[in-house]
Amino acid sequence: SDKGKSACPCPVCAMSNGNVYRGFAFIALGGALFGYVIGITGNVVTTGALVCDHSNMGHTRVGGFWEVGYDLCYDLSDLAQGWVSSLNIIAATLSSMVCFRYADKLGRKREAILGSILYFCGSVVAALGPNLFLILLGLAIYGFGIGFAMHAAPTYIAEISPPSIRGSLVSAKEAIIVCGICAGFGVGAALAGAGLSWRWIMSVGALFAVVMFFGLLSIPRSPRWLALRAAQEGQHPTLVQSRSQAFADEARASLQFFRKGVSSAEVDTELQSLLQDARNSVGTAPAKWSDAFNFPKPLVIGCGLVTLQQVTGQPSVLYFAPNIFKDAGFNNTAALASFGVGFVKLIATLVTVWRIDKYGRRPLLILGIAVMLASLVAVGFAFLYRECSQPNVDIRDCKQEDVSLPTGWAIVSVIALALYTAGYQVGFGPISWLMISEVFPLSVRGAALSIAAVVNFSMNVVVTAVQPTLLSAITPSGVFFTYAILCVVSLAFVATVVPETKGKTLEEIETLLTGRRVSSKIGV
Numbered sequence: 001s002d003k004g005k006s007a008c009p010c011p012v013c014a015m016s017n018g019n020v021y022r023g024f025a026f027i028a029l030g031g032a033l034f035g036y037v038i039g040i041t042g043n044v045v046t047t048g049a050l051v052c053d054h055s056n057m058g059h060t061r062v063g064g065f066w067e068v069g070y071d072l073c074y075d076l077s078d079l080a081q082g083w084v085s086s087l088n089i090i091a092a093t094l095s096s097m098v099c100f101r102y103a104d105k106l107g108r109k110r111e112a113i114l115g116s117i118l119y120f121c122g123s124v125v126a127a128l129g130p131n132l133f134l135i136l137l138g139l140a141i142y143g144f145g146i147g148f149a150m151h152a153a154p155t156y157i158a159e160i161s162p163p164s165i166r167g168s169l170v171s172a173k174e175a176i177i178v179c180g181i182c183a184g185f186g187v188g189a190a191l192a193g194a195g196l197s198w199r200w201i202m203s204v205g206a207l208f209a210v211v212m213f214f215g216l217l218s219i220p221r222s223p224r225w226l227a228l229r230a231a232q233e234g235q236h237p238t239l240v241q242s243r244s245q246a247f248a249d250e251a252r253a254s255l256q257f258f259r260k261g262v263s264s265a266e267v268d269t270e271l272q273s274l275l276q277d278a279r280n281s282v283g284t285a286p287a288k289w290s291d292a293f294n295f296p297k298p299l300v301i302g303c304g305l306v307t308l309q310q311v312t313g314q315p316s317v318l319y320f321a322p323n324i325f326k327d328a329g330f331n332n333t334a335a336l337a338s339f340g341v342g343f344v345k346l347i348a349t350l351v352t353v354w355r356i357d358k359y360g361r362r363p364l365l366i367l368g369i370a371v372m373l374a375s376l377v378a379v380g381f382a383f384l385y386r387e388c389s390q391p392n393v394d395i396r397d398c399k400q401e402d403v404s405l406p407t408g409w410a411i412v413s414v415i416a417l418a419l420y421t422a423g424y425q426v427g428f429g430p431i432s433w434l435m436i437s438e439v440f441p442l443s444v445r446g447a448a449l450s451i452a453a454v455v456n457f458s459m460n461v462v463v464t465a466v467q468p469t470l471l472s473a474i475t476p477s478g479v480f481f482t483y484a485i486l487c488v489v490s491l492a493f494v495a496t497v498v499p500e501t502k503g504k505t506l507e508e509i510e511t512l513l514t515g516r517r518v519s520s521k522i523g524v
Helices: 018-044 078-106 108-128 132-160 163-191 195-217 223-234 238-258 264-281 289-294 296-311 314-319 321-327 334-359 361-383 407-426 428-439 442-497 506-514
Strands: none
Touching: 018 078, 018 108, 018 132, 018 163, 018 195, 018 238, 078 108, 078 132, 078 442, 108 132, 108 195, 132 163, 132 195, 132 223, 132 428, 132 442, 163 195, 163 334, 163 428, 223 238, 223 264, 223 442, 238 264, 289 296, 289 442, 296 428, 296 442, 296 506, 334 361, 334 407, 334 428, 361 407, 361 428, 361 442, 407 428, 428 442, 428 506
């Protein structure tokens, strides 16, 4: 039973997890920086900040693409705003493609370090760029960092964590992302309407990137990845056997770091299990991205979850939350209302982190999606009652500041959006990436996770970029009802395709999904 499997099958259960939490904290900072740019985008790529507000220009002036100056704003269409909001995700998609070939060679730690460097450079270039070209270049560089950091984090965390806390820790990465989102919403609320202050908002990311960089230097590489490299090198001619031994020795040192309080003999036993499992499951060369298609069931689970995670509307709600609240009539407090939604998101994530290893993945996914469905239906009906305060002006032609909802429906819309966000954080938010880190076999884990990441970011780009156009074409109500229909599809997918992985080792999960038996006498 799951209860029987929840206890670790080896002495590492009695170990101190302090260094596991330390490794988690530094690599999860990449998630905080991802969340931060999500949180600030709605307050940067909006009228009165990067986009010109012609009713209140103040000391700003309209700038061109190459025009230089720090007093510039830009006239961007709805479609252009959507693509600018999506630029860092487009770049993240491209860097995830790089991971197809090089992820298993670089290793999880080096990927994350590269991500921290790109985060820093992107923040600085976007904040200091004197023209639109450099601002967009900075956002793109930042996005490249997202791709590397978010590819490395779930795998690294899963590979250093014992089964008893693996679900909580991989899910907690989502809580760190939400903390970043809340920070972005909070800074946006504090500086809303302050004109060129959006440059200061962008620069904050550089400070956290520095902390992430030096923190990552202080932790070892993943013991599972080191065992994988030792197994691969071990099948080369004798001339390079020393490289295999060097990886094995480093894996032992890594295990000693993460198994604090465990004897050397117990560490050696676990190391031999890791090495044997790696030899059983890998060849002599790093897996290509195409090798992942040899395991269709894990691929369908992983790619299906991240696709449905995006097309049910969550990126749109986050990126455009301030504008959605403006449509609801909260013109003067839209940024503050968005921060409130971010806070609800954080609380819901923490509840999931706390209980996921008790209740399991499937029940929480089903509960979260059901809450999303009900909330989307409610907010869709609420937005049917939008009205324009200007007489004889159709709602489609009404200025955003003149759009409002009757008081009762305005309250319904805010509560429904908050519940929608909570539902997402109980289900899709933390569990999709947790499942991705669990379901792929060791031999293709880096390449397969790259495919899932590309699918995730690509769908994020599409949903975010078309959001302004969809809002104009089928109205906000139509958009929310469309997302509700996709929630029904998501419930069917989880019920029929997604397995329960609670309490199982990564080796047991691999056997369950591929039929290939590997040893499970290890504690991670």
